[in-house]
Structures are given as C-alpha cells and as structure tokens.
Amino acid sequence: MKILITADWHLGKRLHGEDLSEDMHLFFEWLLKTIQEKQIRYLLVAGDIFDSSNPPHEATRMYYSFLSKLTSLQCKAIITAGNHDSSSFIDVPKEMLSHFNVSVFGLFPGIENVEQIFIPLKDDSGNEVAVVAAIPFLQDRFVRQVGEGEGAKEIAEKIKQGMQKLFSQIGDALKEKYPNLLKIGMAHLHAQGTEISEADREIQIGNQEGVAANDLDQFDYLALGHIHTGQAVIKGKIQYASSPISLGFTENKYNHKVVMLEIENNEIKETEIRVPKLRSLYQVQGTMNEIEAQVKTLKQKYTLQVLLDIKIEEEKYESTIADRLVALKESLDTDGSMKIINTRIIYKDKTAARFSSTFNTNELSNLKPMDVFKTLIQNRDEAEQSKLIEKFIEIASDTTQE
C-alpha cells in the first residue's frame, strides 16, 4: 500500500507580484499522473495549502479542481492546515469533502477529542495497516496558557513544554486506540535542529520556537510541513516533504520532491520522488555592465519563463542606469523567455551622488517621464531618491507593458 506526502503548496502565492499558479497547475498534472502510475492510495498534504488565510478565488478553484480529479483515481486525501491557512476555511467543506474521500483538518479538536484526527489506512484487501494522526498547525491556545507579564523567554519555554506534552498525549492516545497499527503523524511545525533557508525564514510566521526531535518519537513516521527545502530531521523517520515548486529566489537550486511511503509486512519504506523543475529563478548582482553581460548568457531551460531578481551595485550615481534598466526590461519583454520581477539599485558612494535635471522644460515634447520625475524629487535625500527612482522604473515599465 502506497502513500504520497507533499506540503507547502502555498496556492495563491505571488512572487514580487508575479503569479505562480501556472507552476502549481503543472505540478498538479504531474502529481495526478504520478498517483495513477504508482497506484498511490493515500495523499497526505501537511499544511500551508494556501499562501494566505483569505486565498484568491482562482487559488481556491484550483484546489477543488485538483481534489475532484484526485477522487477519480481511487486515492484518498488527508489534508491538514498550516500556519498560513485559515483553519476554518479548510474546515468549512469538511462534511461534503468526506463524501469524496477527502479528509480535511483545519482546527485541532483539542486533546479531549483527539480521536477525531486519527484515520486508519487500509490496503487493497481492506485490512487496516496503519493509522494517521492528522495534526493541523497548533495555535498557541492549544499549547500554552497565557500568564500575566510573561517575557519572550518564558513564552518560548512554555510553548516548548506545551508542544512536548501535547505530542506525548497524542502519541499515548494513538497507541491506546490502535496498538497494532503502524503510526504515521502529520504535523506543521519547526522541528529543532532543522537547517532553515533564507526563504523559509522569510515565509515562516507563528509558532517559531521549534519542537525537539526527541519529543516527536511517538510515530513510526512523521511527515512534516513548514520548512520548504525538505530536510530530514531524523533520516527515514521524521521528514519535511518540501514545497513542490520554488517559492522564493533562494529555493531555486533545491530539488523539490514528494515522499512516497510503501507499507508492507508492517514496515515502512521511504522513497523520494523528485518533482520536475518547471522554472528557473535567478538572482543577478553586480554593476550595470556586469548585469547586462550576465543576463545575455542566461537561457530559459525549463517550461516556464525565467524570473529575475536584479541587484545593481554601482560606485556612484550614474544618470544612465535607470534608462539602461528600462531598456533591459523592454528587451526581455520582447523576447518573452525571461522577466525581471524585482530590482534594486545601490550606489555605494552616497556623497558623490548627484541627480541632474538639465532638460528644457519649455518643450513639452522633449520631456521624458523619468526626467520629470527626477526633477520632482530632486530635493529629497539621496537614499530616498534612489529608492523612489527604483519604484518609478517598476511602475513605468508596468504601464508600458499594459
């Protein structure tokens, strides 16, 4: 009997305003094909289904469209909410989804009702071979009692102890109810000792303190969500599933994956399946000359357009940089294989920065938007000017594209 584990879909996520739904659409197609080919019976999704608690309609439609296709494949889904999800948004369709073999767990029902999150898994002959404890992201109130005048350190300690206690209680209840079944946990948390990428650090919010790996040993296997780059916490036993696509520039080099578990003769065998790469996200840094040269060497290697994050570093203010950046953006727009979605300009020598405004204001037809804008902001301090110019380039290039 085969189980597939994934997490951190972040449906509806935009990267510097750029829609990543095509990436997820193609991932879903691949996932459905994989489920069919490998005859997966259960799909586990360990939190952060959506990027926000109030996801866009298009992201919601995509979620239900995927689930409806899944139901035709004899594959059941067990879905838990992450810290990015609204627990009630995930829970609202619970009863209806149960008719389509989709079990959703938005809000933790409390330790007194913990049996509600236990789901026995059956093999093709109908025998129960394992049980899943589908633990959604645990809000503070399930983990600690708020005391008066507590500092950050006391709160952190309370959360740590609270998590330890709750996980041991869940483990005990699971053991008591299903003594003979393999126990698989699903959770959305930060396990202590896990390496965190910059992107993960940016994207994580909420319960940060981390749970010690030793306190998570009540399961034969624990499938985790939250850390996007899919590390093992304890190899073969506690594993982050990883996000299926790169959600930030620092995730570009990572091989995104899903995890397959095969259960046979009361044993769990774990295999990682790499998700096909669909897009490159490149960060390009240097002087404008270096950037122009580097961008020329880049190519679209995968299905989807390359997205670029450009950081220009010049010794001193150079009036032509802004125009060259606009020209670079426009040349890429024409080609279509690459797109700049974020830019920063840094002038190292602040004292030498001078913005010139020597155009002839009498001739309206001679005016360029950038020159007018520079005149408008010429009395602001230099750091602010370069920030505003950066934003102006972004907006100006958006309007010309439209």
Ligand SMILES: [Mn+2]
């Ligand atoms: Mn998360």
